[in-house]
Amino acid sequence: MGNGTTMGWMGWRKMETAVGVPRGRGCPSFFMVASLKCPHEAMRSMEQPSCRSRSLSRVQGTATLATLPLLAGCMETPLSTLAPASEVTRSVATLWWVMATGTGVVLLLMIVLATLAVRRHPPRAPGRRGILVLLIAGGLMLPAATITALLAYSLRLDEAQWPAFTGSEAREAFHVDVVAHRWWWEFRYPQADAEARTVNEIHVPAGVPVHLRLTSADVIHAFWVPRVAGKLDAVPGKVNRLRIQVDEPGRYAGVCAEFCGQGHAHMPFTLIAYEAGEMASVLANIREGRP
Numbered sequence: 001m002g003n004g005t006t007m008g009w010m011g012w013r014k015m016e017t018a019v020g021v022p023r024g025r026g027c028p029s030f031f032m033v034a035s036l037k038c039p040h041e042a043m044r045s046m047e048q049p050s051c052r053s054r055s056l057s058r059v060q061g062t063a064t065l066a067t068l069p070l071l072a073g074c075m076e077t078p079l080s081t082l083a084p085a086s087e088v089t090r091s092v093a094t095l096w097w098v099m100a101t102g103t104g105v106v107l108l109l110m111i112v113l114a115t116l117a118v119r120r121h122p123p124r125a126p127g128r129r130g131i132l133v134l135l136i137a138g139g140l141m142l143p144a145a146t147i148t149a150l151l152a153y154s155l156r157l158d159e160a161q162w163p164a165f166t167g168s169e170a171r172e173a174f175h176v177d178v179v180a181h182r183w184w185w186e187f188r189y190p191q192a193d194a195e196a197r198t199v200n201e202i203h204v205p206a207g208v209p210v211h212l213r214l215t216s217a218d219v220i221h222a223f224w225v226p227r228v229a230g231k232l233d234a235v236p237g238k239v240n241r242l243r244i245q246v247d248e249p250g251r252y253a254g255v256c257a258e259f260c261g262q263g264h265a266h267m268p269f270t271l272i273a274y275e276a277g278e279m280a281s282v283l284a285n286i287r288e289g290r291p
Contacts, residue, residue, distance in 0.1 A: 081093060082097075085228055085248065086228045086244065086245055087245065089226070089228060089230075092230065095153055095157070102146070163243065172208070173208070173243075174210045174211070175189075175190055175191055175211050176202060176211075176212050177215075178215070178234065179234075180216040180260075181218060182218050182219060183256075183261065185200050185223075185256075185269045187199075187201070189283060189286060192283035192287055193283075193286075193287045196286045198286060200269045200270065201270050202254075202271050202272070203272050204272070204273055204274075205276040206247065206249045206273040207248075208245065208276055209245050210245060212243070212244065213240075213241055215234055215237075215239050215240070216235055217236065218260075219260050219261065220233055222257035225271050227252050228244050228252055229242060229244045249274050250273055251270055251271070252270070255267065255269070
């Protein structure tokens with residue numbers, strides 16, 4: 001014989017069973033405890049009984065929050081837009097941080113409101129006026145303002161890829177023609193020589209506007225150097241233009257950002273930026289077949 005419980009019209013009651021029932025170590029629910037009390041006493045103490053497992057959950061949650069700073073290492077990857085190397089990508093990184101911060105603030109606010117609602121004794125539904133304020137302010141005004149601000153900022157970033165003044169700087173800019181193939185990149189340098197070209201490496205001066213003309217020899221690809229500029233499609237039979245300007249000399253990883261077939265993952269390239277005074281010798285080496 002064992003001891004157990006059963007749910008009757010009077011609530012949870014003890015009973016004897018023909019089968020041994022192991023003693024549980026779980027946390028009793030509010031409904032089980034409240035059914036053993038009188039109605040007035042149950043309504044006065046609307047608290048969930050304490051449980052050791054709940055303390056363990058708090059410890060695990062604290063440990064999870066403590067590991068969040070370790071995620072900062074994700075910004076150091078070669079393809080991270082959060083390590084900007086140009087004016088355009090600095091704007092993208094700023095937008096990302098603003099969105100991340102805003103999301104965190106809204107999440108924290110919702111947690112605080114939910115906590116206050118759970119701890120309120122006795123629980124009461126908000127009045128009609130409170131509900132209208134929450135619906136209008138939180139459900140309409142806040143999302144509308146947020147979406148409008150993000151749209152305006154995004155349109156400005158899109159214009160920065162090929163700004164209105166680009167035509168006036170064409171003479172001073174460095175020009176590169178980009179041709180995407182399955183599955184490699186071809187870069188041509190019309191200012192050096194009609195035959196000057198490199199494969200999977202694009203050579204540009206730092207601190208100087210660079211005008212790229214992108215096209216494709218087969219299918220749609222996408223040119224993307226995350227630390228330098230946004231991505232732009234290379235489309236067969238069409239020429240797309242992209243303006244970039246690298247802050248400092250160095251090597252910057254790039255990829256094809258549009259699925260283009262089985263070899264898509266094997267289509268990376270490298271953007272190498274030099275001091276402006278070094279470009280003459282770099283182009284000479286490219287003409288001689290020694291990039």
